[in-house]
Amino acid sequence: MTRAFHPASVRMRALGSVSPLLVVGPSWVGDMVMAASLVEVLRLREPGRPIDVLAPPAAVPIARMIPGVRRAIPLGLGHGELGLMARWRAGRALRNEGYGKAIILPRAFKAAIVPLAAGIPERVGYKAELRSPLLTDARPDPDRKTARTLDRFVALGLPVGSTARPPRPRLMLPDGAVDVAAAKFPLAGEGPVMVLCPGAEYGPAKRWPASKFAALAALAVAAGYRIRILGSPKDQEAADAIAAGAGVPVDNLVGRTSLVEAAAILAGADVVISNDSGLMHVAGAFDRRLVVLYGASSEKMTPPASPFARVMARDLPCRPCHKRECPLGTLACLEGIAPEEVLAAAEQMRR
Template identity: 50%
Template sequence: MLVVGPAWVGDMVMAQAVLRLLAARRPGVAIDVIAPPWSLPLVRRMPEVREAIALEVGHGEFGLGARWRLARRLRRRGYGQALLLPRSFKAALVPWLAGIPRRTGHLGEARRGLVNDVRPDPGRRRAPWVRRMAVLALEPGEAVPEVLPQPRLAVDEANRARLMTALGLAGEGPVLGLCPGAEYGPSKRWPARRYGALAARMAARGWRVWVFGSARERPLGEEVVAASGGAARNLCGRTRLEDVVDLMSACERVVTNDSGLMHVAAATGTALTVIYGASSPDYTPPLTPRARIVRRALACAPCFRRVCPLGHTACLEGIEVEEVERTCTP
C-alpha cells in the first residue's frame, strides 16, 4: 500500500490515525508513505509505516520531473493500491505515473481518471479532516468508525536524555511547553506577551518552561522569553522535529495554538491546553482525550482567515492569562 501524505506537519500527524485504521483493518499490509522532507522525521516515528519515501519538491512547487523520477522508481515495487490524502492534482500524479492499479481518493481538483476509486467527501465545514480521510482506509460504502485510533508517535528516550544534557535542560519541577507559533498566520497566534506572562506565573509556581518552534520562530520565542522576565528557555530553532517529539514527551503540559506542533504534542500523549482563534476544534481538534480547549464564542469566529479581516483579533486578545493558567492545574 502506498500512501501519499499531506504537506502540512499537523495534517501528517493526524494522518497517522488513518494509517492505524488501515493497519487494523488489513493485518500484515505493508504501508509506505510519500512525504515532503520536512515531515519525514514524523513518518519515521509511526510504527505502522514500513518506509518513509521523500518527495523532493518544495511546498507549493509542481515539480513534474521529480514526481516522474519517483514514480519510475516506485513502479517496480508492485503496489496494489494507493491512498491519496491530499486533494490536489499534483498529489495524484505519482501513483498514476507509477501504474498503481487502484488509486483511492477524493476527486479534488481535476483528478478524474487519476483517481479511479473515488470516495465521497462531505467537505471541510461538515466533518473533521481526519474523519474525511478515514473513509479512504475503508472499502466503498463502509461507515467510518465512531471512534478512530489516536496518533501516537514513538519516543526515543535515549535521544531525549542526550538533549536534556546537551541543551542544559535538566532540573527540578514539572515542565511546561509553550508553542506560540502557527505557520498559518497571526489569526491563530495568541499574543507572545500573554505566553510570556503565563511563563512567568508558572515559573513562580516552580515549573520549568520551554518554548518550542522552528528556526523562523526564534524571534517569536525571544519575545516570549523577554515578556517572561527570563523565566522561559527558548528552544526555537535549536531542535530538529524529531527532537521536539522527544522533549514534548517530558512535559507535564503543553500550551499551544492550533498548529502543527499542537498535533505533535497530542501524539506524544502529553496533556494539552489548546488556544483557538480563527480556526475551530470542530474541524482540526487535538486527537487526544487529554486536551483542554480555550476559545471565545464570537459572532465572527471561526473565520478561517490568516489575518483578522476586522483588524482586532478579539478571538485571541479576549483570552486572558489567568484563564489559560487555570487549565494547567489538575
C-alpha cells in the same frame, strides 16, 4: 450509530494479498500526525501488508514515527511546490516497488501524479481540482469544511459508506531519542515542565500573541513551573519576544531542535500550551496534558487527540474564519483569551 473500530468490524482482504500500499501524505506536520490514525486502521484491516508513506521533507520525520510505517519516502518537494515533472519522475522511480494500492490524502491535483506515474493499479482519493481521471476511486468530499480532518483521512482507508470511530493518532520515538534530547538540551532546576509552542505555520490568525505567552510564562514560573519554548526557526521572533517580555528564566529552544528532538521534549513535558499547530498534534500523539488556543481555525475540525486536553476558544460570530490573517484586524478571538485563564486550565489538567 458510530462504533469503535475493531479489525473484525470491516471486511478483510483475502489472505495472500501482500502487495505494499502507498499513502501519499500531507504537507503539514499536524496533518501527518493525524494520518497515523489511517495507518493504524490499515494495519488492523490487512495485517502484514507493508505500508509506505510518501512525504514532503518537513513531514518525513513524523512519518518515520508512525507505528506500522515500513518506509517514509522523501518526496523532495516542499509545501506549495508544483513540480509536475519532478513528481512524475518520482513516480516512475517507484514503478518496481509493486504497490497494489495508493491512498492520496492531499486534495491537490499534483498529489495524484506520483501514484499514476508509478503504475499503481488502485488509486483512492477525494474528488478535487479536476483530478478524478487520475484516480480509480474518486470519492466525494461533501463534509470537508465541517468534518474532522482525521475522520476524512480514515474514511479513505475504509469501504465507501463505512462508519467507524477511528483510533487516536499515536507516534513512537526512535530508540534513544529521549536520552539524546535530554543530554543535548539539559534543563536546570526542579519543578514541573511547561512547554510553550507559540508558532502556527498557517498564519498569524492562529497565533496567540507573544505578549500573552510572556505573561503566562511569568505567572507559571511564579507557580513553580520551569518554562521551555519550542518551534521552528520561523517562530524565532515570537520566542525572543516571549523570553524578553516574561522577565523570568525561560529555556528558549526555538530553532535549535530537530523535529524528533522537539517531539522527545514534548513527550516528557508535564503540560503543553500551544496554538493549533503541528507541535500541538505531536504532543497530543504522546498523550500530553494540553491547553490549546484556537483562533481562526476550528476546534471541531482539528481537535487535539490527547484525552488530556483542554480547548480554549471564544464564541464569536467571526470565527472560525480559516484565514491566515485576521480580516478585521483585531484578532479578537485570541486577544480575548487571558493568560490567567490558560494557567488555571493547565493547573486543572494536572490535578
